Amino acid sequence: MRLHHIPMSRSFRVLWLLAEMGEEPELLTYSITDGSLRTPEYLDRSPAGRVPALEVDGHVIYESGAITEYLVESRPQHGLGRLPGDPERVPFLEAMHYAETMGHLIANLNLQWIFLRDPSQRSDTVVKIEARRLETTIAPLEKRLAGQEWQLASGFSAADTMLGWNLLAAPRYVRLDPFPNVRAYVERMKARPAFQRAQELDGEQRFYRKDFYAVGEE
Ligand SMILES: N[C@@H](CCC(=O)N[C@@H](CS)C(=O)NCC(=O)O)C(=O)O
Structure with a gap:
């Protein structure tokens, strides 16, 4: 491969x-x-x-x-998918694609904060709206993770590997303090040996120079 x-x-x-x-x-x-x-x-x-x-x-x-x-x-x-016929097929597909609803907001914020050649072109209004919209996608996860360890009640799945990158990147733009269940989920994710191996293989990120990006905190 x-x-x-x-x-x-x-x-x-x-x-x-x-x-x-x-x-x-x-x-x-x-x-x-x-x-x-x-x-x-x-x-x-x-x-x-x-x-x-x-x-x-x-x-x-x-x-x-x-x-x-x-x-x-x-x-x-x-056993990482929930194939047709599985009772969790629909929540599995929803969670898989929800990761991209979050993902495009992170990409928009990356564009605004990281990839514009001329930072004066950044829009404070767009940045604030997109960070707020990203936060709005995290709130339902907080609720879902109140009573279960992973996104699906039956346990760990590829819906979690889809979400992982989002939750590494999102805290650059959204404070996770109000979301203790999400923070505990991130810790569970990071404790998995396969996650740790993937991080070793991933290589050094070259985008982010700050832990947190917020208007007025430059
Ligand atoms: N929906 C696509 C999005 C892929 C995507 O936009 N990847 C980013 C990196 S996270 C990329 O390659 N960006 C390069 C560019 O925008 O030029 C997927 O999930 O694979």
């Missing part, structure tokens, strides 16, 4: 899921800012020029959600 990857990006979702399956892909590492995701060769693999893309079983799959669904369905022995 070969994973097209950027440290501390959505490709961490795939790295962690594979680690939970006892697999370590070869990593091909890119940068968001050097144009390497926009070469014709890379666009053949991932048409929007994004990571992750995974070469596996003769396929090149892009979109972290599609990769995750493919892996859990093609490797059901790990």
Whole structure:
């Protein structure tokens, strides 16, 4: 397997899921800012020029959600999906895709705070709205995690590996103090040996220079 990857990006979702399956892909590492995701060769693999893309079983799959669904369905022995017919199929699919509802808000905040070449173009209004909208996606997790350890009542699943990257990145923009259940969930996540192995393989993140980004705290 070969994973097209950027440290501390959505490709961490795939790295962690594979680690939970006892697999370590070869990593091909890119940068968001050097144009390497926009070469014709890379666009053949991932048409929007994004990571992750995974070469596996003769396929090149892009979109972290599609990769995750493919892996859990093609490797059901790990029990990390909830396949058709499973009573938790619907909450599983909802949680998998909810991760991207959060993910695009993090991406918007990354664009505003990290990737604009000219920081004076940043909009305080957009930043405040997007941070608030991100917080609004965390509040329902707090409720769900009140009575259970993982997102699904039956236990750990690939819905959790989809969410993991979000909860590493979101605290740069949203304070998690009001969400003790989410904070405990993050600690459980970090305690998993496969998560720790994925972090070792991930490489050093090069985006964030501050622990927390807020308007007026520059
Ligand atoms: N929905 C896609 C989003 C992929 C995505 O946007 N990845 C970011 C890194 S987290 C990326 O490659 N950005 C490069 C760019 O925007 O040029 C997925 O889940 O795989």
